[in-house]
Amino acid sequence: MTPFIDINQLSKTYQKGKTSVTPLEKLSLSVPKGEFLALMGPSGSGKTTLLNLVAGIDTPTTGQLIIDGQDIAGLSRAALAKWRSRHVGYIFQLYHLVPILSAFENVELPLLLSKMSRRERKAKVESALELVGLAERSGHRPSELSGGQEQRVAIARAIVHNPGLLVADEPTGDLDRESADNILRLLRELSREHEKTIVMVTHDPKAAAAADRCLHLEKGQLVDEPEPATFVA
Amino acid sequence: MLPFTYAVRNLFRDPSRLLQTVGGSALVVLLLTAAVAFNEGMDRVLSASGSPKNVMLVGKGSEESIERSEVPLAAESAAKTSIPGLASQLNTPAVSGEIIFQAPITPPSGESKQGQMRGVLPVALLVHPEVVLLEGHFPGPGEVMVGKLAPRKLGLAEEALALGEMLVIGEQEFRISGRFAAPGTVLESEFWLDRNDLATLMQRDSLSAVYVRLSDGEPEDVEVFAFQRNDLELSSIREDIYYDKLSRFYGPIKGMTWLTAALVAAGALFGGINTLYAAFASRIREMATLQAIGYTRGALLVSLIQESLLATLTGTLLAMVAALLLLEGRTIAFSMGAFELSLSPAVVLTGLVTGALLGTVGTLPPAIRTLAPALPKALRSN
Numbered sequence: 238m239t240p241f242i243d244i245n246q247l248s249k250t251y252q253k254g255k256t257s258v259t260p261l262e263k264l265s266l267s268v269p270k271g272e273f274l275a276l277m278g279p280s281g282s283g284k285t286t287l288l289n290l291v292a293g294i295d296t297p298t299t300g301q302l303i304i305d306g307q308d309i310a311g312l313s314r315a316a317l318a319k320w321r322s323r324h325v326g327y328i329f330q331l332y333h334l335v336p337i338l339s340a341f342e343n344v345e346l347p348l349l350l351s352k353m354s355r356r357e358r359k360a361k362v363e364s365a366l367e368l369v370g371l372a373e374r375s376g377h378r379p380s381e382l383s384g385g386q387e388q389r390v391a392i393a394r395a396i397v398h399n400p401g402l403l404v405a406d407e408p409t410g411d412l413d414r415e416s417a418d419n420i421l422r423l424l425r426e427l428s429r430e431h432e433k434t435i436v437m438v439t440h441d442p443k444a445a446a447a448a449d450r451c452l453h454l455e456k457g458q459l460v461d462e463p464e465p466a467t468f469v470a
Numbered sequence: 471m472l473p474f475t476y477a478v479r480n481l482f483r484d485p486s487r488l489l490q491t492v493g494g495s496a497l498v499v500l501l502l503t504a505a506v507a508f509n510e511g512m513d514r515v516l517s518a519s520g521s522p523k524n525v526m527l528v529g530k531g532s533e534e535s536i537e538r539s540e541v542p543l544a545a546e547s548a549a550k551t552s553i554p555g556l557a558s559q560l561n562t563p564a565v566s567g568e569i570i571f572q573a574p575i576t577p578p579s580g581e582s583k584q585g586q587m588r589g590v591l592p593v594a595l596l597v598h599p600e601v602v603l604l605e606g607h608f609p610g611p612g613e614v615m616v617g618k619l620a621p622r623k624l625g626l627a628e629e630a631l632a633l634g635e636m637l638v639i640g641e642q643e644f645r646i647s648g649r650f651a652a653p654g655t656v657l658e659s660e661f662w663l664d665r666n667d668l669a670t671l672m673q674r675d676s677l678s679a680v681y682v683r684l685s686d687g688e689p690e691d692v693e694v695f696a697f698q699r700n701d702l703e704l705s706s707i708r709e710d711i712y713y714d715k716l717s718r719f720y721g722p723i724k725g726m727t728w729l730t731a732a733l734v735a736a737g738a739l740f741g742g743i744n745t746l747y748a749a750f751a752s753r754i755r756e757m758a759t760l761q762a763i764g765y766t767r768g769a770l771l772v773s774l775i776q777e778s779l780l781a782t783l784t785g786t787l788l789a790m791v792a793a794l795l796l797l798e799g800r801t802i803a804f805s806m807g808a809f810e811l812s813l814s815p816a817v818v819l820t821g822l823v824t825g826a827l828l829g830t831v832g833t834l835p836p837a838i839r840t841l842a843p844a845l846p847k848a849l850r851s852n
Binding site for chain 2: 286314321323349350
């Protein structure tokens, strides 16, 4: 079966002044469709770099990066933007909601990139907010929501255009335990019931335990794949 | 593309910044509008003051300043009989010897100020057909006729120099006999007196210039006359060319107007750009998030420009209202006379283009700086 994410010999090198830094070196990895994958590792291990490459917001120096059958390694900046708008939902640690827009309008943002009637957009946004349990708060601005609710809105924004891939950068890093558990439960549900492939970077072993698989990175290399701890929802 | 409402709402994100941007752009637009209106008004009055059909005979060497010119009285009658192709009315040739003089004038209430006086005879109306009597009559001995803008030249309201009021010119009193208009020309801010009165008052027995209006004659005919009558020591110059030269004389003043407006505008522009730098810098992460969602840099740049344009065009609108209230119809006095500021289509267009440029060109540097950082770095910015 063809993997949803197929990474071959992927490297990323940055130029930092006169020295070059390689946070990711010749990494290979396969992720099947619908898998919830956690990436762990110390700071500077390359996990966020890998996440950004998979999300198409950064480009690799060498190697092959195939997502859902398409090699995105060679795409131009504009083509990558278009690809992201169709195939990726990004969930940030600090939610990154637009403060002047309501929850509804924040969730609607990805849909404005496609040709869709207002009525269709409204239906999709309401459905996404319903899925994350925030239908009744659609008119609220981010400042009127709790951290957990903001992250739910961010998840609704990430899934509203029905992308195959969700990438999450420390999605529970700024939340209390209860809210974090609710978010992890939601991500598992998206993976299992809606067949979303999820790649999540985390420092929290409990968050990693919610994933189907957990990979450890050190110095830009995968080191081992310990069995994930059991996530008690 | 991001919805337009996003740009509108962003405007109110920081009310103090909005106030700065609107106020700054209003100031820049108002200043440039004033500068254009000023220069356009001065150009208009000087170019309208000279007719290509009129040729002035002035004293040799006084071609650039009629006030210094001395022309013998005999030149007037000689011109009438010697120059071919003169305009005329009821067999009266359009040749007017005139005395032009600047002297202190004391209005009924108020202090003495310099005013431009023209000593004329009724034939002057043949060479200055733009002069229209608004009320009263042409000045006879002991009388003065006041141009429509002349009161403003003295810093007075129009009604301050009403018919029948007395004006002190030199040390002699003159009764206001009439008011006249000469739309768009420097004549409109002059005081017209009986020529003999002015000659007596100024103790001179010569004219400043002889104005000749041509019908089918050529300016070269007047030039030939001046050349042939070497004894009268005359030079001829077409009236429109004379005012064109004067206009060039005022070039440095116009240049200073532009420079002052440009310097203040540049200051306000850099201030505005600085405000935008600060405002946009706080939104680097938001812009990066929108890019991560799939919006292109171009779409975000358009949105930022829309946002700035809304602010600067609001400022432009305010500036236009202020210009309408403060500038439109305001009389500006200068040494040659006075002119009215007018919000002509060119002036309004300058204001609108300035506002639009402020919103676009002024936004580009801070917007590009906001959108330039690499996405992974920008997403992590505070």
